[in-house]
Amino acid sequence: MTSRRKTFAAVGARSKVDGYDPIGRIHKAARNGDVKGVRRLLVRGGCHVNDIDKKNRTPLHYACAYGQGKVVALLVMMKCNIHLCDSDNNTPLIKAIQQQEEECVTILLENGADLNVQDPNGETPLHHAVYTDNTSIAAKLLSHNANIEAQNKDDHTPLLLALKENKHHMAEFLIKAKANVHAVDNRGRTALMLAVQYESPGIIKLLIEEGVDVFAEDQNGGTALCYSVASGCN
Known part of the structure; x- marks a missing residue:
């Protein structure tokens, strides 16, 4: 086993995140959770806290993707930019949500991460929480005043997206959280x-208990009853 692999194992490496394979020294250290290594590279190793790789990923992106909360805390303390987007238009907050790294999410929220930033599909961090069906993270976002009615490019609010994606647990949570x-x-x-x-x-x-209009029509004049017949839902 090479020295690098030993180091990666020693710090408690997480499962590989698709597309997140660092090349730069500081990005590797951030992925590995090597707090001392990250600090050393920043102080006297010639690296900058916002150094980006070829896909515009910062050390913070890697730390969030791999759930390295201590590195996230260090980078925030070192005044990194927590709002930068990578080439996939993911902020570190969105990446942490995608990987369901709640500790990283918490640190970012407590340090002013943008709750309502929208990706090219118009989706906010709360929309991304819907995809993972993680109501704990969704609750944390809402407690920091995330917009529960934000719409993506298809005008899906988080609630509508949850229903479209068959995330029943999340849909129930959002309804009880007073989503429209x-x-x-x-x-x-x-x-x-x-x-x-x-x-x-x-x-x-x-x-129905919340008082929705059962007779409302879509753009083609279809009602909920029409959808029921078409889907075979009794």
Whole structure:
């Protein structure tokens, strides 16, 4: 085993993150959770806290992707830019959410990370939390005043996205968090229509209890009942 591999194992390496394979010294140290190594490289190793690789990933991106909370805390203390986007338009916060690294998410939120930044699809950190179905992270975002009604390019709020993605647990959480159950997407589809289309009986019951309009029509004049018939949802 090479020395590098020994170092990586010694610091508790995480499973490899797709597409996140660092080349630079400081990026490797951040991935590995090598706090002393990162500090040494910054103080006298000729590296900068915001050094980017070929895909515009900073040490903070790597630390967040691999859940290295102590490195995240160090980089923040060293005044790194927590808002920089990589070539996939992910901020460190979004990357931490994608990998469900809640400790990193917490540190970033407590240090002013942008809660409502939108990627090219118009999706915010809360939308990304929906994809992972992680209600704990979603709750943390909302506690820091994330916009629960933010819309992506298809006009999906986090609630509508949760229904479209069949994330029933997340949809229930967002409804109870007072998400707007009357929101519609760019096709005029309501939360009820999406719940019916993707066969979410528990959510259908909850939406009706919340007073949704069961007779609302989409852009083509379809109602929730039409969606029910089309999907075979009793």
